[in-house]
Amino acid sequence: MTAAEFFSLSEGPPYFQLLDGDLYLSPNPRRHHQKLIVRLIGILQPYLERHPLGEIYVAPSDVIFTADTILNPDIYFVSRERIGILTDQGAEGAPDLVVEVLSPSTARLDLGRKREVYAESGVREMWVVSPKTREVEVYRFGENASEPVAILGLGDTLTSPLLPELVIRISDLFAS
Numbered sequence: 140m141t142a143a144e145f146f147s148l149s150e151g152p153p154y155f156q157l158l159d160g161d162l163y164l165s166p167n168p169r170r171h172h173q174k175l176i177v178r179l180i181g182i183l184q185p186y187l188e189r190h191p192l193g194e195i196y197v198a199p200s201d202v203i204f205t206a207d208t209i210l211n212p213d214i215y216f217v218s219r220e221r222i223g224i225l226t227d228q229g230a231e232g233a234p235d236l237v238v239e240v241l242s243p244s245t246a247r248l249d250l251g252r253k254r255e256v257y258a259e260s261g262v263r264e265m266w267v268v269s270p271k272t273r274e275v276e277v278y279r280f281g282e283n284a285s286e287p288v289a290i291l292g293l294g295d296t297l298t299s300p301l302l303p304e305l306v307i308r309i310s311d312l313f314a315s
Contacts, residue, residue, distance in 0.1 A: 142206050146228075154199045158252055160207040165245050171270050175240045176213055178312050179268070183216070186305050193218040193235065194225065201229035202237075204260045210253060212237035218301065233261035236301055240268040258284035264301055273313045 145157045156163045168176075176197060183195050198211040215234035217225055224232035237257055239249040250267065257265050258280040267276040267287070275297055276287040291297055297307040 140207065142203060142209055145209055154211065156211050157207060157209040158248070158256070163248065165242070168240070168242055172213075172240050172242050175268055175270060175312060176238075179214060179238060179307075182307055182311075183214070183302075183305075186302065190302070190304065191219065192302065193220075193222065196229065202234060203229070203231045204233065204256055208256055210256065213240045214238035216301065233257070235262070236264045236266070236299070237262050238266045238268065241270065254278065255284075264299060266297070268312065270313075273309075275309055275312070 140157060140160050140162055142157065145155070145162070148155065153164055156165070180195065180197060187193065187195060193216055195214060195216045198213050200211060200215070201209050202212060202215060203209050212234070215230070215238070216236040217230060218235045221232075221235060224230045224234075239245075239253070241249060254265065254267075258278070262280060264280070265278040267278070269276070273293055275291045277289040277291065277297065277299075278284070278286075279288050279300075282288055289295075291309050293310045293313065295309050297309060299305060
């Protein structure tokens with residue numbers, strides 16, 4: 140399938156992603172998955188209001204990587220310098236940061252081909268949030284595309300060169 144064919148589909152739900160020409164349908168995320176996204180947005184949005192470095196968006200929001208690959212990261216950030224990639228549809232080109240919260244039905248895809256697309260397309264950083272292990276894996280694709288530069292647990296904090304002065308306590312993400 141091509142992007143043109145993809146965009147001729149009716150609007151969701153259900154929501155689809157297009158990866159290397161193949162259409163993927165995912166079941167709706169579980170409650171805990173959504174709770175983690177809400178917590179992250181609750182941290183990131185106020186930070187970006189104080190530090191206007193760019194904009195964040197939450198799925199479903201299409202990110203067009205190629206003519207046959209359109210993905211929906213759970214959260215993505217586009218820096219002010221690259222704000223021109225934003226469109227009414229979502230984004231045309233790689234965001235600076237993507238966040239994927241793992242679900243049993245999508246973990247293999249998120250950690251496999253989607254991670255590869257992010258790395259190949261110019262995404263600078265990816266956070267993989269695992270509800271199962273209560274960890275966050277951080278990939279910085281300029282450093283190493285295949286291995287995380289950090290695996291952060293409950294006693295750790297998450298920082299990013301993309302978001303100076305932001306400090307996220309991992310334990311805050313997974314608090315009950």
